[in-house]
Amino acid sequence: MEEKLSLQEWIDLAETENKTFGNFCIEFQAKELEMDKRVLLERMEEMLHVMEQSVVIGLTGITSMGGLVGGNGKKVETYRAESADKSVVGSVMSKAIMIALAVGEANASMGRIVAAPTAGASGTLPAVLFSLAETRGSSMEELGKGLIVAGAIGMVIASRASLSGAAGGCQAECGSAAAMAAGAAVELYGGSPEQVGHAVAITLKNMLGLVCDPVAGLVEVPCVKRNAGAAAQAMVAAEMALAGICSVIPVDEVIDAMAAVGNAMSCTLKETAQGGLAVSPTGILLANKLFAKVES
Amino acid sequence: MNIFDVIGPVMIGPSSSHTAGAVRLGNLALAILGEGVKEAVIGLHGSFAQTYRGHGTDLALSAGLQGWATDDIRIPKSFDSAKEAEIEIAFTTINLGDLSHPNSVRFWLTGVNGNKCTVTGASIGGGRVVVTNIDDFPVEFSGEFPAILTMHRDRPGAIALVTSILSTQGVNVAQMKVFRKQKGGLAAMIVETDQPIDNAAFEVIGKLPHIQSVRRIQLV
Numbered sequence A: 001m002e003e004k005l006s007l008q009e010w011i012d013l014a015e016t017e018n019k020t021f022g023n024f025c026i027e028f029q030a031k032e033l034e035m036d037k038r039v040l041l042e043r044m045e046e047m048l049h050v051m052e053q054s055v056v057i058g059l060t061g062i063t064s065m066g067g068l069v070g071g072n073g074k075k076v077e078t079y080r081a082e083s084a085d086k087s088v089v090g091s092v093m094s095k096a097i098m099i100a101l102a103v104g105e106a107n108a109s110m111g112r113i114v115a116a117p118t119a120g121a122s123g124t125l126p127a128v129l130f131s132l133a134e135t136r137g138s139s140m141e142e143l144g145k146g147l148i149v150a151g152a153i154g155m156v157i158a159s160r161a162s163l164s165g166a167a168g169g170c171q172a173e174c175g176s177a178a179a180m181a182a183g184a185a186v187e188l189y190g191g192s193p194e195q196v197g198h199a200v201a202i203t204l205k206n207m208l209g210l211v212c213d214p215v216a217g218l219v220e221v222p223c224v225k226r227n228a229g230a231a232a233q234a235m236v237a238a239e240m241a242l243a244g245i246c247s248v249i250p251v252d253e254v255i256d257a258m259a260a261v262g263n264a265m266s267c268t269l270k271e272t273a274q275g276g277l278a279v280s281p282t283g284i285l286l287a288n289k290l291f292a293k294v295e296s
Numbered sequence B: 001m002n003i004f005d006v007i008g009p010v011m012i013g014p015s016s017s018h019t020a021g022a023v024r025l026g027n028l029a030l031a032i033l034g035e036g037v038k039e040a041v042i043g044l045h046g047s048f049a050q051t052y053r054g055h056g057t058d059l060a061l062s063a064g065l066q067g068w069a070t071d072d073i074r075i076p077k078s079f080d081s082a083k084e085a086e087i088e089i090a091f092t093t094i095n096l097g098d099l100s101h102p103n104s105v106r107f108w109l110t111g112v113n114g115n116k117c118t119v120t121g122a123s124i125g126g127g128r129v130v131v132t133n134i135d136d137f138p139v140e141f142s143g144e145f146p147a148i149l150t151m152h153r154d155r156p157g158a159i160a161l162v163t164s165i166l167s168t169q170g171v172n173v174a175q176m177k178v179f180r181k182q183k184g185g186l187a188a189m190i191v192e193t194d195q196p197i198d199n200a201a202f203e204v205i206g207k208l209p210h211i212q213s214v215r216r217i218q219l220v
Helices: A007-016 A021-033 A037-058 A072-082 A091-108 A124-136 A140-160 A170-188 A193-207 A223-242 A251-264 A281-295 B016-033 B047-055 B057-065 B075-084 B158-168 B199-206
Strands: A112-114 B010-012 B037-046 B088-093 B103-111 B116-125 B128-134 B137-141 B147-153 B173-180 B186-193 B211-217
Touching: A007 A021, A007 A140, A007 A193, A007 A251, A021 A037, A021 A140, A021 A170, A021 A193, A037 A072, A037 A091, A037 A112, A037 A124, A037 A140, A072 A091, A091 A112, A091 A124, A091 A223, A124 A140, A124 A170, A124 A223, A140 A170, A140 A193, A140 A251, A170 A193, A170 A223, A170 A251, A193 A223, A193 A251, A281 B047, B010 B016, B016 B047, B016 B057, B016 B103, B016 B116, B016 B128, B016 B211, B037 B047, B037 B057, B047 B057, B047 B103, B057 B075, B057 B088, B057 B103, B075 B088, B137 B147, B137 B173, B137 B186, B147 B158, B147 B199, B158 B173, B158 B186, B158 B199, B199 B211
Parallel strands: B037 B088
Antiparallel strands: A112 B010, B037 B103, B103 B116, B116 B128, B128 B137, B147 B186, B147 B211, B173 B186
16 A cells, blocks of 8 residues: 555645745656656647647537537537627636536547546646636746646545545545636745635635436536536635635545545435436436447 | 646547557557558457447558557548558457457458467557457557567477567566466467667577567557
């Protein structure tokens, strides 16, 4: 059993060394990987380019393999263009919603994506990073640093809890993706390491208990829309943390609570398609239709 | 675990277990066959059998058998490419028993030179896979290391001769397992190593006493 990582420990180190959490993470991870910092950042920038391409694929309005999702990212794109004055959440978050849906739909239709942390939750990080980058005017290098912060957060969650829906429910997939994105958002906006920790804690707290209940066992319903929800949760938490709001429960304890909730969760709610939306009358109907197609 | 396990891999969706893992299982089956595939019958078990079309598992397995990587954008069109290359691939659903992992698959393969093999494996999450059976021998390896698989007579010294060849070549054994069906009968051994095994060592091992056949399993 590997030793559990601690996000607070990294945050404290960054604060002591008077570094941004991004700079601390780059140095720490480069050392861990025995890799040049520049090379590490370049690898992250390559990931960002793949993510950009996933958005492009998604926005062509493709249909998924199971036929349950597709075209919704494009709908938001059109709504943004034609009804900007009617946006409920404003331009930045509406862009995040569009990107999350587009990448989720690209994934569901066998497009190329970056599993970050998983394929099912691959829409959340690009949604938050790219929508904030536009307003912040962030460079690819800054976004790459954001991705390293996100990765470091994901490593801690993986070591203390889980990143897999089968092991911990959707809180472990979309919840973790959102927590990683929230930390990256705080970094992009110049927040302190402590604020990164609070953003992660607040996000996970707001998504605690989310179950993994995919209709017909496919990464389509409700996964794609949940990525949009996760992106929004990340932005809500980042906003609170940047305003100086603290999580009452320390971040590592929140992650441990997520692990405990995941363990207590019934197996029917952990990616087995035996509970939640998967066994709703419509969920069952859709599953039967899809399986009948397989039999024929 | 490192940061690229969290931010990555780059893959063709929609599922690391049902798509990326399926490509890797195809890659491993191809490596075990040791030559290009001419005919493949692929049996899908459990969740693979139920949801393979919606996850593109069939396309991914076919891509894997053609040696493609998990992020190859041709994966959705892998059937067309198989057809062009005159590779016959057929799918069926099978029941490998309750004890088998829900994402299990069995390949019955015939190669371009007429070699045959049967490979069973499972996709165990996050794109990681394990091969559980080769030609009716229970085995267990992940393909994350270079490996050799021997079929040999269960005789004293048969194993030591193989490992001594490896040691003289400076190849370190990471994991090894030996399986036999009955005492003194045919046995199988899988040796996973830290360094790749070169042609010279591979040929010498094939000529050792008691060795009936040897296969090298090397993924890129």
